[in-house]
Amino acid sequence: xxxxxxxxxxxxxxxxxxxxxxxxxxxxxxxxxxxxxxxxxxxxxxxxxxxxxxxxxxxxxxxxxxxxxxxxxxxxxxxxxxxxxxxxxxxxxxxxxxxxxxxxxxxxxxxxxxxxxxxxxxxxxxxxxxxxxxxxxxxxxxxxxxxxxxxxxxxxxxxxxxxxxxxxxxxxxxxxxxxxxxxxxxxxxxxxxxxxxxxxxxxxxxxxxxxxxxxxxxxxx
Amino acid sequence: xxxxxxxxxxxxxxxxxxxxxxxxxxxxxxxxxxxxxxxxxxxxxxxxxxxxxxxxxxxxxxxxxxxxxxxxxxxxxxxxxxxxxxxxxxxxxxxxxxx
Numbered sequence: 001x002x003x004x005x006x007x008x009x010x011x012x013x014x015x016x017x018x019x020x021x022x023x024x025x026x027x028x029x030x031x032x033x034x035x036x037x038x039x040x041x042x043x044x045x046x047x048x049x050x051x052x053x054x055x056x057x058x059x060x061x062x063x064x065x066x067x068x069x070x071x072x073x074x075x076x077x078x079x080x081x082x083x084x085x086x087x088x089x090x091x092x093x094x095x096x097x098x099x100x101x102x103x104x105x106x107x108x109x110x111x112x113x114x115x116x117x118x119x120x121x122x123x124x125x126x127x128x129x130x131x132x133x134x135x136x137x138x139x140x141x142x143x144x145x146x147x148x149x150x151x152x153x154x155x156x157x158x159x160x161x162x163x164x165x166x167x168x169x170x171x172x173x174x175x176x177x178x179x180x181x182x183x184x185x186x187x188x189x190x191x192x193x194x195x196x197x198x199x200x201x202x203x204x205x206x207x208x209x210x211x212x213x214x215x216x217x218x219x220x221x
Numbered sequence: 222x223x224x225x226x227x228x229x230x231x232x233x234x235x236x237x238x239x240x241x242x243x244x245x246x247x248x249x250x251x252x253x254x255x256x257x258x259x260x261x262x263x264x265x266x267x268x269x270x271x272x273x274x275x276x277x278x279x280x281x282x283x284x285x286x287x288x289x290x291x292x293x294x295x296x297x298x299x300x301x302x303x304x305x306x307x308x309x310x311x312x313x314x315x316x317x318x319x320x
Contacts, residue, residue: 042294068286068290134262151280176275205266
């Protein structure tokens, strides 16, 4: 028996008047012509979609276009959304397709597979001397916002991930979608999402570990 | 440190951190962690890396759109609401069909 469903319970925190809404509430407000919901949705999702698209497409100009095109499509067809509880997954699926359209106009990136074996740190030395070199992760600030260099390194590391893994890490860990929502957006099975998420996370940790060891030093454990 | 056991644990770490492992497997994994400082450090670094992604996702500030773009969105929204109102008032679409 699983200890937790792992489902996303993330609601929208618009940072405006401290209001927090679920997918279903937000979809309801939009469909009933609530002007305030419209403005809040646009402001909050424009930022999320621009960011997601930038990390997927790699170009600021493309990202802005993708975000705007996605929002237009959302408002043109939100009345066709069958399950209001899946608003977020529906919006990101439109954004993903817009990103794919953009990418078709540019060069195709080769597919890269990450194997667990290459992501596992190897112990060097023998017997009691065996150990792994690892960055001092405990020394990082609690709040990422306090360290702009760290934030920038994280963004670069996310962009370095092969696309197959980046798309999953972005939706699951950055955007906070559940496994099932991510599977719906990317048209994958939940098991494939879990496999890619694990490898993507390990690769991201590896890139960040290398950055941290180079900038802050490491230690042997 | 047991290489085979470390490799098995390594493959399960995301599910462990997402609390998606069956209780029995979770207990076995934690038992291994109790004896393996390398795996403990690795788990801490992976957890921190995931936390950074979540903080990063939550750190975006609201953005203001160009007024022209906002007008385009408002127009698309108004048209959708109007279409929706028409279909609610006349679900079979007979009023339009006769025109």
